[in-house]
Amino acid sequence: MTPPPADLELLSITKRFSDFVAVDSVNLKVGRGEFVAIMGPSGCGKTTLLRIMAGLETATSGQLYVRGNDVSDVPVNLRSTRLVWQNYALFPHLDVAANIAFGLTLKPHDKAVVAGKVKAMAELTGLSDFLGRKIGQLSGGQKQRVALARALVTEPEILLLDEPLSALDAHLRIRMQGELRRIQQQLGMAFIYVTHNQIEAFSMADRVVVMNKGRIEQIDGPEEMYARPKTEFVARFVGTNNLFSGRIQAIGSGTALVHCAHGQVNVAIDDPPPVGTAVVVVVQADRLSSTPTGASGENRLEATLRGREYGGSHNVYLLDLIDGTEVKMIVQQVLPVEINQSVSTYFAPSDASLIRGTV
Template identity: 50%
Template sequence: MADPRDPIVRLDGISKRFGKTTALHELHLSIAPGEFVTFLGPSGCGKSTTLRLLGGFEKTDSGRILLEGKDVTALPPNKRNVNMVFQDYAIFPHMTVAQNMAFGLELKGLDRAAIDRRLNEIMSFLELEPFAGRYASQLSGGQRQRVALARALAPDPALLLLDEPLGALDAKLRGQVQIELKAIQRQTHKTFFFVTHDQDEALTMSDRIVVMNAGRVEQDGTPEELYFRPATRFVAEFIGETNLIDGTVRGIDRDRSEVVMDWRGIELRGQAPAGVPAAGQDVTASLRLERLSFHEGRPDTPNAVRGRIVNRTFLGSRMAVDLQVEDVSGARLRAFTDHDTTSRVGDAPVWIGWDSASLAVLTS
């Protein structure tokens, strides 16, 4: 019997080339049962190739794919305990919702009674009973997405692959379906492998995010780790909005586990998520906009600079404020703040502070 702590998916050094282009470079990855893992990255980074290799729609050039401890590298899609939700949903237009959902169960060889039981169960769970007799053309975008998910879940796969399944939805519906999809994943305890290029979507839904760039993993971690403690400049820039501060390492304060860096004559203190840089090394640090605080006098924080507000942008629930930093020619910082803070500050010089844990010192 398999140990429930064992990974449900293991990729052992898989590589894939298309002609002279290498789409994946020896990817190693493990996914735990019940985990919602998102592959995030720009077009051409290798995320969709990984999904297609997992589904059996492409063959690896090297490496192994293990599912539930079994080597499935050479098996076709219908021989893997995996199902997929496509970007365009791929609902059969000549079949009703119920017929679409029954299709995979029929392929598994279930008898009519077993199929009906499973259909009733999954339609009740996803609240699809009113639509059982409808065709795809009679459904809204959100309803089609739910039907595609129900059809993929009906055969009870070990792993569900989702290839940008929310891309066709408008912004408001997309937000609603994100919450619904994550709730379904938690309730079913299914393992989801989700592919997207949308950073907000990845942060909202994932237990874990794997950021891909040019066929390699840039960083693998929780949404909070990737957002607040990016390991590379690529991750810091790709996920959300951040201030990037270029400087030189003065040294390491080992008592506090802090990197001390010079920013054009100003001493800053931060932490290095991807390893401690050497003294004298040129580095870039990432500082998220939410981490800056405003003060009338110099704050009691490890990092503090004085600046003048040069621009305000209304964002509804908050303001984005651009500040010209004193004593650093041409340097600006951007911060998110509430409306009361910016109206109180006015145009007078202000102090901006942040702690060392908020400054992620990057080594690449």
């Protein structure tokens, strides 16, 4: 059987504002019922890309398909996508039920049908006991649920979300992450979620898209992106990584020896670049250890302790290598080392990865 078309497909989407290229030849395919998070620094183009998906911006070039249908020139009100805004954009003079029903009032609907849809959506989003309340009587989390219910009640094929949790406090934000994921999985609907918050993206999404200067740097599952960044930008942007520039000095069986300014580093890799290639060694801060790992080809870095931060369940140590390279090490134990004293840190070759870089 022929597989169904993707929920959303972007082909070479570009958006220019005069001489400024906000989105540069973006290609992206979102599978049926997939949760995709788009993240990146301010000005990277993620919000502009979301507005193009919603029909609020017109791409300068490229095509946009929803379930195989070209909607590149379809106006926003005729698209089968809905957008949940960062500031919710609710109507304060209407109660919760009327806010949820608003999208349905734009087209003729039987009152009983509208009431039934509102009731079902209120149950899905946990708002059944609040339908008669005005917006000013709601908490931040309840307002977010109303905005979500209002978008979903029109039964879109894709839901677009523009940093919808940014106004919530940390505790409520964690709860709402779980609620969003539950609702998305229950509906089997594609969610495309724009955020600057890595924790949100990595905790909810099936795949994460990292953008930089209008282009996509990497698309991967959260675990793969965290463990194996493919570009130097992603390695610096995602997680807490240590980066060592160097060149491939020798290749062994499943390993590469990299010469860096502070010394040699062993990296486990199945298909290393040729000898002499400029690379960047990437090691997560929480993969460094203050004691030997016992791994074959174990790496040892001699450093000086420059700073530390106690975090309860984990402690962050800021180290300087002999060439001045700054290294972060995250460990559970408190080290009996004073500032400016020497310290050794260790990591296994399998805890490092390589990306091509410059020296």
